[in-house]
Amino acid sequence: xxxxxxxxxxxxxxxxxxxxxxxxxxxxxxxxxxxxxxxxxxxxxxxxxxxxxxxxxxxxxxxxxxxxxxxxxxxxxxxxxxxxxxxxxxxxxxxxxxxxxxxxxxxxxxxxxxxxxxxxxxxxxxxxxxxxxxxxxxxxxxxxxxxxxxxxxxxxxxxxxxxxxxxxxxxxxxxxxxxxxxxxxxxxxxxxxxxxxxxxxxxxxxxxxxxxxxxxxxxxxxxxxxxxxxxxxxxxxxxxxxxxxxxxxxxxxxxxxxxx
Amino acid sequence: xxxxxxxxxxxxxxxxxxxxxxxxxxxxxxxxxxxxxxxxxxxxxxxxxxxxxxxxxxxxxxxxxxxxxxxxxxxxxxxxxxxxxxxxxxxxxxxxxxxxxxxxxxxxxxxxxxxxxxxxxxxxxxxxxxxxxxxxxxxxxxxxxxxxxxxxxxxxxxxxxxxxxxxxxxxxxxxxxxxxxxxxxxxxxxxxxxxxxxxxxxxxxxxxxxxxxxxxxxxxxxxxxxxxxxxxxxxxxxxxxxxxxxxxxxxxxxxxxxxxxxxxxxxxxxxx
Numbered sequence: 101x102x103x104x105x106x107x108x109x110x111x112x113x114x115x116x117x118x119x120x121x122x123x124x125x126x127x128x129x130x131x132x133x134x135x136x137x138x139x140x141x142x143x144x145x146x147x148x149x150x151x152x153x154x155x156x157x158x159x160x161x162x163x164x165x166x167x168x169x170x171x172x173x174x175x176x177x178x179x180x181x182x183x184x185x186x187x188x189x190x191x192x193x194x195x196x197x198x199x200x201x202x203x204x205x206x207x208x209x210x211x212x213x214x215x216x217x218x219x220x221x222x223x224x225x226x227x228x229x230x231x232x233x234x235x236x237x238x239x240x241x242x243x244x245x246x247x248x249x250x251x252x253x254x255x256x257x258x259x260x261x262x263x264x265x266x267x268x269x270x271x272x273x274x275x276x277x278x279x280x281x282x283x284x285x286x287x288x289x290x291x292x293x294x295x296x297x298x299x300x301x302x303x304x305x306x307x308x309x310x311x312x313x314x315x316x317x318x319x320x321x322x323x324x325x326x327x328x329x330x331x332x333x334x335x336x337x338x339x340x341x342x343x344x345x346x347x348x349x350x351x352x353x354x355x356x357x358x359x360x
Numbered sequence: 361x362x363x364x365x366x367x368x369x370x371x372x373x374x375x376x377x378x379x380x381x382x383x384x385x386x387x388x389x390x391x392x393x394x395x396x397x398x399x400x401x402x403x404x405x406x407x408x409x410x411x412x413x414x415x416x417x418x419x420x421x422x423x424x425x426x427x428x429x430x431x432x433x434x435x436x437x438x439x440x441x442x443x444x445x446x447x448x449x450x451x452x453x454x455x456x457x458x459x460x461x462x463x464x465x466x467x468x469x470x471x472x473x474x475x476x477x478x479x480x481x482x483x484x485x486x487x488x489x490x491x492x493x494x495x496x497x498x499x500x501x502x503x504x505x506x507x508x509x510x511x512x513x514x515x516x517x518x519x520x521x522x523x524x525x526x527x528x529x530x531x532x533x534x535x536x537x538x539x540x541x542x543x544x545x546x547x548x549x550x551x552x553x554x555x556x557x558x559x560x561x562x563x564x565x566x567x568x569x570x571x572x573x574x575x576x577x578x579x580x581x582x583x584x585x586x587x588x589x590x591x592x593x594x595x596x597x598x599x600x601x602x603x604x605x606x607x608x609x610x611x612x613x614x615x616x617x618x619x620x621x622x623x624x625x626x627x628x629x630x631x632x
Contacts, residue, residue, distance in 0.1 A: 216461075217460070217461070220456060220461075221455070221456065221458040224420065224454075224458070225452070225458035225460075226460075227420070228418045228447060228450070229447070229471060229472050229475070229476060230443070231471065231472075231476060
């Protein structure tokens with residue numbers, strides 16, 4: 101019985117979230133009216149998080165470089181560290197760590213913010229005034245995060261590759277010029293469809309999807325919050341959990357579609 | 361729209377309304393009527409269906425049986441745009457104000473004008489200033505909701521409720537959680553605003569002082585029905601034990617009505 105109820109709640113939650121996503125898309129023509137709020141949200145989601153992204157991105161690149169470098173050194177192949185670090189960062193690590201940081205720092209905040217508004221009757225007040233919360237609250241936040249996520253992923257990619265080069269040079273004695281060349285080699289590989297490096301746009305496309313998912317999930321959990329402060333905490337927790345799970349699932353699907 | 365003909369009647373009319381929520385019967389054949397331009401106070405124990413009644417009036421809830429008529433129309437039966445146009449004639453004051461916490465008071469009050477009526481800024485500003493002036497908050501326009509007291513938040517919420525010049529104002533426990541002096545000044549402010557706007561009022565409250573200050577008529581709810589109803593004077597002198605319990609009647613209660621006019625300025629400062 102319990103399992104049945106959980107399944108029903110999951111189904112209800114999913115259909116509510118899909119509804120929010122659809123209504124957000126339909127509200128897109130109103131974006132110009134919400135430009136101020138969207139810019140503010142974008143600033144809060146990107147500029148205020150950049151130091152975290154730089155720190156985490158750099159260490160991700162350094163760890164990648166060290167681990168693969170040590171393994172490659174056994175075969176005398178450490179010269180190709182650059183290509184591995186660059187491909188891993190740009191395809192996977194950059195977008196993914198950005199998504200995890202955004203889910204934890206911004207997705208939770210969105211759920212808590214809208215959840216607090218819900219439990220203190222602010223959302224109902226908007227509805228009574230005939231102000232639709234989706235264009236008013238959800239649209240600016242979703243657009244902001246959909247823009248911020250790929251921008252932050254670029255930062256994570258750049259510092260990650262640079263961090264990798266520092267480790268390669270200082271600990272593994274790899275010539276920085278050779279590292280840079282292998283990085284360019286990998287990244288310059290164009291796609292079949294566009295005359296544009298595939299790894300870069302595929303990674304950034306992933307990041308854009310992650311940003312959208314995290315914002316929609318955060319907002320929809322916030323709007324469904326009930327039961328006072330406890331409910332707000334619950335909304336924030338489940339929003340982070342569900343968005344990280346969904347980012348992983350989506351990551352696999354997108355990789356499968358774009359790389360095979 | 362057929363509003364012209366039906367608008368002539370009561371502003372709010374409940375006809376044998378039944379409502380069940382979460383397996384519990386909340387309203388059991390509730391009937392009452394609020395004539396235009398009058399203030400109707402709803403009292404009664406917690407869980408007797410008072411807030412649910414307000415939610416029916418704004419169309420957040422629809423009755424299981426019976427009819428709710430607001431200006432002759434049934435909110436639960438209207439399309440989205442019809443409901444929006446009906447709601448534009450209604451202002452609702454929430455218990456905790458429900459101001460948007462990341463907007464200053466001026467922007468909060470301007471919300472219905474900017475978002476619903478889409479008025480140009482040059483019309484929005486004077487009307488917001490006038491609404492804030494009415495509730496004595498003109499000099500707090502730039503403050504955020506978190507920077508002001510509970511009494512000020514209620515007054516700001518009242519300004520937001522009246523800025524679109526509604527014909528019907530609903531109040532959910534307007535003086536709850538305030539000290540008696542601040543609560544009293546809110547009640548007198550509500551009475552004055554009601555008179556100045558000529559609006560119909562429906563007020564849910566537990567407070568005798570609020571009921572006798574603001575209400576023309578008072579209805580006592582019990583178990584989802586109207587247990588007793590009468591003018592404020594009748595209720596204040598009623599011998600019905602239920603009325604006496606919820607009104608907590610004693611001799612001094614009626615004096616609050618006599619000084620209700622123009623006394624806001626004196627005690628207004630206590631609300632800050």
